[in-house]
Amino acid sequence: xxxxxxxxxxVTLSExxxxxxxxxxxxxxxxSLFWYVQYPGEGLQLxxxxxxxxxxxxxxxxEATYRKETxxxxxxxxxxxxxxxxVYYCALRYGGATNKLIFGTGTLLAVQP
Amino acid sequence: xxxxxQWPATLVQPVGSPLSLxxxxxxxxxxxxxxxRQAAGRGLQLLFYSVGIGxxxxxxxxxxxxxxxxxxxxxxxxxxxxxxxxxxxLCAWVPLNTExxxxxxxxxxxx
Numbered sequence: 732x733x734x735x736x737x738x739x740x741x742v743t744l745s746e747x748x749x750x751x752x753x754x755x756x757x758x759x760x761x762x763s764l765f766w767y768v769q770y771p772g773e774g775l776q777l778x779x780x781x782x783x784x785x786x787x788x789x790x791x792x793x794e795a796t797y798r799k800e801t802x803x804x805x806x807x808x809x810x811x812x813x814x815x816x817x818v819y820y821c822a823l824r825y826g827g828a829t830n831k832l833i834f835g836t837g838t839l840l841a842v843q844p
Numbered sequence: 845x846x847x848x849x850q851w852p853a854t855l856v857q858p859v860g861s862p863l864s865l866x867x868x869x870x871x872x873x874x875x876x877x878x879x880x881r882q883a884a885g886r887g888l889q890l891l892f893y894s895v896g897i898g899x900x901x902x903x904x905x906x907x908x909x910x911x912x913x914x915x916x917x918x919x920x921x922x923x924x925x926x927x928x929x930x931x932x933x934l935c936a937w938v939p940l941n942t943e944x945x946x947x948x949x950x951x952x953x954x955x
Binding site: 737774775777780820824830831832833834835836837 | 876878880882886887888889890893934936938939940943944946947948949
C-alpha cells in the first residue's frame with residue numbers, strides 16, 4: 732500500500748548548520764508530496780509541496796525535490812535558525828475518491844543557538 | 845470562506861467514560877474528511893476517513909468509531925475510553941485540488 736518513511740528524530744543542530752531530513756515513499760501512480768511543519772503549541776501548517784516528478788517545492792529557505800527514480804522527497808535547508816525548531820512531517824496524497832493524505836512519523840528538529 | 849472547526853481543544857476524561865469529538869467544515873459541500881491521532885512519541889496516524897454522509901472507512905482497529913451524520917460534520921466517538929486513547933486528535937479536510945485544511949486539534953488525556 733501507500734506509505735511514507737521518514738528519518739527518525741530527534742535531530743539536533745547548531746544554528747546556521749545544514750539540514751537534511753530524509754523522506755521516501757511507496758505509492759501506486761503519481762502522488763503529490765508535501766512537507767508539513769508543526770511549531771511548538773501550534774497547528775499543522777503546509778511548508779512546501781510538489782505535485783509531479785522533478786518538481787521542487789520551496790518556502791522559507793526550505794527545499795525538497797520530487798525524485799521519482801529514488802521515490803524520495805528529502806527536505807533541506809542551507810542554514811537553520813532557532814526558530815526552525817519544530818516537528819516536520821513528510822506526506823503524500825493520492826487521488827481517486829478518497830484523496831487520502833498519508834503522513835510519515837514526523838521528525839523533531841531542535842536548533843540550538 | 846473555507847474553514848474547519850474542531851472542539852474541544854483539550855479534554856481530560858476518566859477511563860471507561862465516553863468520548864465525542866466534533867469537526868465541522870464551512871464553505872464547501874461533500875468534503876473528504878479525516879481523523880488522525882498523534883500518540884506520544886509517534887507521528888500522525890490516519891484513523892478514519894469519510895467521503896460522504898454515512899460513509900466511514902477505518903484504517904486501524906481500535907477502541908474508537910466515527911460517524912458522518914451531516915455533510916459537513918464528522919464525529920469521533922468512543923463508548924469507553926482506555927488509557928491508550930490519550931493523544932492529540934486532528935480533523936482534516938482534504939480537497940481534491942487545493943491544500944488540506946486542519947482543525948486546531950484536541951489534546952485528550954485519559955486518566
